[in-house]
Each structure stands twice: as structure tokens, then as C-alpha cells.
Amino acid sequence: MRIVAFILFIVITTGLLMGGVFLLVVHTDDKYAIWVFVALLALMIFVYGPLTLGSVRAFWDVTGSEDSRRYYRRVILVVIGLEVLAAVVTVVYAVVTRAGALIPIIFIGGGVLLTTVASLVGPALYRYDRTHRPPASDWVAIEPSQISRRILATVITFVGVFALGIIGLGIANTVFPRTLRVAQLLPFALSFAFIISGGVSVFSTMGWNRRLRDVTDRDPSRLRRVARVVLRNKNIDLDDRDLVAAARYAAVITVTMPFQLANIVLLYAGLLLQQIPALQNGSANEYSIIVIILLIAFLVVLLPLQIVRIRRARQYARTHAAYAESPMATPTN
Incomplete structure (x- = not known):
């Protein structure tokens, strides 16, 4: 399960970034090359923000204590804040480069979709991992x-x-x-x-x-x-x-x-x-x-x-x- 999740992580992130780069290159004039880099940074936030959110939820028990819940709320606020900033940057990119509404719609919509999926998949993976924990054994750090x-x-x-x-x-x-x-x-x-x-x-x-x-x-x-x-x-x-x-x-x-x-x-x-x-x-x-x-x-x-x-x-x-x-x-x- 962990190997499959890791492979899917690599495939999904690589595919999304490559697809986003292709769209940026096709829809941006050469004179706005710097804005391609700026929009790419925004795309990385839309991709890695939700993945970070889902990974934290899948890896850690964020509901076991008040400190843990407070920590997870901070993670959510940081991810959402970065995504809002990325959305603004994407819209500014589209206005400055006159690239049209297609890229902002795809990037922002994709970020919202990924965040929603991460919020659902993360807890599911955590529950799966908890129910498939290996039996307790004597303590050994690393052999x-x-x-x-x-x-x-x-x-x-x-x-x-x-x-x-x-x-x-x-x-x-x-x-x-x-x-x-x-x-x-x-x-x-x-x-x-x-x-x-x-x-x-x-x-x-x-x-x-x-x-x-x-x-x-x-x-x-x-x-x-x-x-x-x-x-x-x-x-x-x-x-x-x-x-x-x-x-x-x-x-x-x-x-x-x-x-x-x-x-x-x-x-x-x-x-x-x-x-x-x-x-x-x-x-x-x-x-x-x-x-x-x-x-x-x-x-x-x-x-x-x-x-x-x-x-x-x-x-x-x-x-x-x-x-x-x-x-x-x-x-x-």
C-alpha cells in the first residue's frame, strides 16, 4: 500500500506539473517568459499544498490532543493561505500576459479539487494504516x-x-x-x-x-x-x-x-x-x-x-x- 501510494504521488505530481508547464508555454508569449516562472510557482503551490495537507492527515493523529488539533489547524491555514496567494498570482499572470481565463480556471479549479480530495483521502489512509499496524514487538531502534x-x-x-x-x-x-x-x-x-x-x-x-x-x-x-x-x-x-x-x-x-x-x-x-x-x-x-x-x-x-x-x-x-x-x-x- 505504501509503495503504491508513493508511486502514485510521483506519477500525479509529475503529470500535473508537466501538463501545467505545457499549458503555460503554449499560452504565453515569449516576451512574458518571467511570468511563466511565476505562474509555475503558483502551480507548485496548487499541487504540493494539498499533497502536504493530505500527507499530514494520513501520517499523523491530528485529533488525539488539543495541541495536535491546534497544529493541524495551523497547517490548514498555511496551505489555504498559500493557495489563495497562488490564485491571486495566477489571475495577475493571466491579466498581464493576456493569456485568457483558461489557465486560471484550470489551476485554481485543480487546486480546489486536489484540496478536497486530500481532505478525504488523508483520513482514509490513516484509518487503513491504523487497522493494519504490525503487532507490537520488543523495542529496537534500527537494526x-x-x-x-x-x-x-x-x-x-x-x-x-x-x-x-x-x-x-x-x-x-x-x-x-x-x-x-x-x-x-x-x-x-x-x-x-x-x-x-x-x-x-x-x-x-x-x-x-x-x-x-x-x-x-x-x-x-x-x-x-x-x-x-x-x-x-x-x-x-x-x-x-x-x-x-x-x-x-x-x-x-x-x-x-x-x-x-x-x-x-x-x-x-x-x-x-x-x-x-x-x-x-x-x-x-x-x-x-x-x-x-x-x-x-x-x-x-x-x-x-x-x-x-x-x-x-x-x-x-x-x-x-x-x-x-x-x-x-x-x-x-
């Missing part, structure tokens, strides 16, 4: 064998994609000996290896996020409390259930966060490598330079922050290991 398999899968993917890239490079050099150079195409082979291996790593570790949900009994307010204590070192009073949840959260997050950090580094390394050929031949434009600066700046800010949080989580997991072994109270819902 070392699982970690090893995930690392091995990432490494094999990287080596395999890179090898295929090298083979393709050899074929390309044979077919186009004068137009293609190793120094230009090798970064592309590396970049695809980085990006695809990072994507495989993300997909293979998605199940671990369920453990973060389950250790907090699917309560988003409890997750926020324990995350502030474990990752941000906040001084918050926790009850017994929160202390157990925090210890187990720390035990899981010390594994998942390094993987998440590695995934980001792989993705960004692949994106940076794609800019190398343009730098080598002096054809780098403003877009390439901006992309390089933003990627490097993001990594400079993100890496130290995540490393500090990983250390805090490991310290918390070590000092509160006894709580992690304590039995959790039986969920009431």
Missing part, C-alpha cells in the same frame, strides 16, 4: 544489518550508474570524436551517479520515518516537543511518555539524520558537477553562477547545523538509554 544494507545499496547504485556513464562516454567519444571531450562529459557521469544514488538512498530509508512517527504514538505535538529537547537542547518539562518517546526518537534520529545529510550532499554534489563543463569552456551564464553560489552557501550553513544536531542526539541517546528500554503506554486510539 545494524538494515543500516549496512542501505549503505551497500547506495554504494552499488553509485558504482553501477557511474560505470554505465563511463560506457556511454566511450560510445559517445567513438561516435562524436571531435565534438565531445572526456573533461566535459565525465562530470555529467559523476553527477548522475551522485544524484541517482542519493535518490535510491532516500527511497530505501523512507520506512525509517515511520519509526519516528511510531515512537511518538503518531502525535505531532509530542514529536515537536521531543525534537526540541533532543535536537535543539531546549529545557522543556517532559512527562514519562515524553521521556520514553524522546529517548527512542534520539536513538532513531542518530541513524536517519546522517543518512539525510549524506543524501543532501550527494544531490548537491551532482548538481554542482553539472555546472563544471560550463565553467571549463567559459560559457557559464548568470544562472549557472547563481546556482553554484546558492548550493555552496546552503551546504556551508546546513552541514555545521546538522552535525551539531547529530551530536546532540547521540549524546541524548547515550544518557537516556534506560528510558528507551522502558515499555510505552498502550495507545488510546
Whole structure:
């Protein structure tokens, strides 16, 4: 069920975005190219806003406590507010570019439809997941064998994609000996290896996020409390259930966060490598330079922050290991 939902998510979002881009390109004159980008941002809100809303409703128990209900109301307000803003932007786009009413009708109507569907499907998926929960078992954070398999899968993917890239490079050099150079195409082979291996790593570790949900009994307010204590070192009073949840959260997050950090580094390394050929031949434009600066700046800010949080989580997991072994109270819902 989870795999089917994930595949449907990819297919639906990709199809909607591609269809929206096609409509924008067909109905917009070249002189309004910047407005295509603006309208595309609005389309992304219409697509990902409802999906976010449905995912929160499907993944978390947003009715179990007043804090959880308050959190979900804020999510609804943010999504609806962004969709209203996107609707205004879409109408302004149509007026400025004289594209007609077709695109605003499709975009806004599609956003309303997706939001309605997400509000219905999310709770249904949550109920399905609750009725198909695996039986309770002894507490184990993440088995070392699982970690090893995930690392091995990432490494094999990287080596395999890179090898295929090298083979393709050899074929390309044979077919186009004068137009293609190793120094230009090798970064592309590396970049695809980085990006695809990072994507495989993300997909293979998605199940671990369920453990973060389950250790907090699917309560988003409890997750926020324990995350502030474990990752941000906040001084918050926790009850017994929160202390157990925090210890187990720390035990899981010390594994998942390094993987998440590695995934980001792989993705960004692949994106940076794609800019190398343009730098080598002096054809780098403003877009390439901006992309390089933003990627490097993001990594400079993100890496130290995540490393500090990983250390805090490991310290918390070590000092509160006894709580992690304590039995959790039986969920009431």
C-alpha cells in the first residue's frame, strides 16, 4: 500500500506539473517568459499544498490532543493561505500576459479539487494504516544489518550508474570524436551517479520515518516537543511518555539524520558537477553562477547545523538509554 501510494504521488505530481508547464508555454508569449516562472510557482503551490495537507492527515493523529488539533489547524491555514496567494498570482499572470481565463480556471479549479480530495483521502489512509499496524514487538531502534544494507545499496547504485556513464562516454567519444571531450562529459557521469544514488538512498530509508512517527504514538505535538529537547537542547518539562518517546526518537534520529545529510550532499554534489563543463569552456551564464553560489552557501550553513544536531542526539541517546528500554503506554486510539 505504501509503495503504491508513493508511486502514485510521483506519477500525479509529475503529470500535473508537466501538463501545467505545457499549458503555460503554449499560452504565453515569449516576451512574458518571467511570468511563466511565476505562474509555475503558483502551480507548485496548487499541487504540493494539498499533497502536504493530505500527507499530514494520513501520517499523523491530528485529533488525539488539543495541541495536535491546534497544529493541524495551523497547517490548514498555511496551505489555504498559500493557495489563495497562488490564485491571486495566477489571475495577475493571466491579466498581464493576456493569456485568457483558461489557465486560471484550470489551476485554481485543480487546486480546489486536489484540496478536497486530500481532505478525504488523508483520513482514509490513516484509518487503513491504523487497522493494519504490525503487532507490537520488543523495542529496537534500527537494526545494524538494515543500516549496512542501505549503505551497500547506495554504494552499488553509485558504482553501477557511474560505470554505465563511463560506457556511454566511450560510445559517445567513438561516435562524436571531435565534438565531445572526456573533461566535459565525465562530470555529467559523476553527477548522475551522485544524484541517482542519493535518490535510491532516500527511497530505501523512507520506512525509517515511520519509526519516528511510531515512537511518538503518531502525535505531532509530542514529536515537536521531543525534537526540541533532543535536537535543539531546549529545557522543556517532559512527562514519562515524553521521556520514553524522546529517548527512542534520539536513538532513531542518530541513524536517519546522517543518512539525510549524506543524501543532501550527494544531490548537491551532482548538481554542482553539472555546472563544471560550463565553467571549463567559459560559457557559464548568470544562472549557472547563481546556482553554484546558492548550493555552496546552503551546504556551508546546513552541514555545521546538522552535525551539531547529530551530536546532540547521540549524546541524548547515550544518557537516556534506560528510558528507551522502558515499555510505552498502550495507545488510546
